[in-house]
Amino acid sequence: MLSKVLSKNSCAACKFCCSFRRKSLWETPLFPHEIAEKLSHENEYGMVGEFRMSQTVQGVRFDRLVLENNYRTDDPEEEVPCTFLDPQKGCILKGDDKPFDCSIWPLRIMDRNGELVIALTPTCPSIGSTPGENLVELVKSGLGEKIYEYAKTHPYIIKEYHEGFPIIEIGSL
Structure with a gap:
């Protein structure tokens, strides 16, 4: 993906x-x-x-x-x-x-105080700790929607938000 x-x-x-x-x-x-x-x-x-x-x-x-x-x-x-x-x-x-989590890594769908966010795992050596323009565009042009849709039927993939994970998109179920 x-x-x-x-x-x-x-x-x-x-x-x-x-x-x-x-x-x-x-x-x-x-x-x-x-x-x-x-x-x-x-x-x-x-x-x-x-x-x-x-x-x-x-x-x-x-x-x-x-x-x-x-x-x-x-x-x-x-x-x-x-x-x-x-x-x-x-x-x-x-x-x-293959778990969905693995298919979207280094992205994570996370619950930040009741609000769903798609965030970047900041430790990915290939992407780095800051989401680049291409990654943000990929999420906003359809991947984010796929992640939210998957989370609707598979809520177990939603992780608790951890400080330091840059938020790329804020959405909802």
């Missing part, structure tokens, strides 16, 4: 969005239970993930990928990659198996 502002090559080389420090586990994407169930057993990708029930929204269950057991040290800065990240190829998940 972001190929107009991020090349697949730069994302595949970076992989920053697919690694998590302990303090950023809140950003680990949620998977619909059916997908988590599929990925927690032998599957077409040859990788098996461990999932934990995270929440139920409007009667639909969503699970979070468990990464806490993969840390090897007590260093709070240690990063652990997503189970489905291939070091050479990038994300191995296809189509509907």
Whole structure:
């Protein structure tokens, strides 16, 4: 979705969005239970993930990928990659198996005191901490609308707003 502002090559080389420090586990994407169930057993990708029930929204269950057991040290800065990240190829998940959060990263839809906003994750090495003109135009020319529409039926993707995330667009459900 972001190929107009991020090349697949730069994302595949970076992989920053697919690694998590302990303090950023809140950003680990949620998977619909059916997908988590599929990925927690032998599957077409040859990788098996461990999932934990995270929440139920409007009667639909969503699970979070468990990464806490993969840390090897007590260093709070240690990063652990997503189970489905291939070091050479990038994300191995296809189509509907890939979380929407991953498809729109470094964008986030966030709740800022009851107001929905689309914000930039300021730590993306490829985009930087300030949304450029092209990214703002991409959001305003249709991507933002797609994100809000998806959030209507998948409210679990809405994260709590964190200070320092530059807001690109303010919308509503």
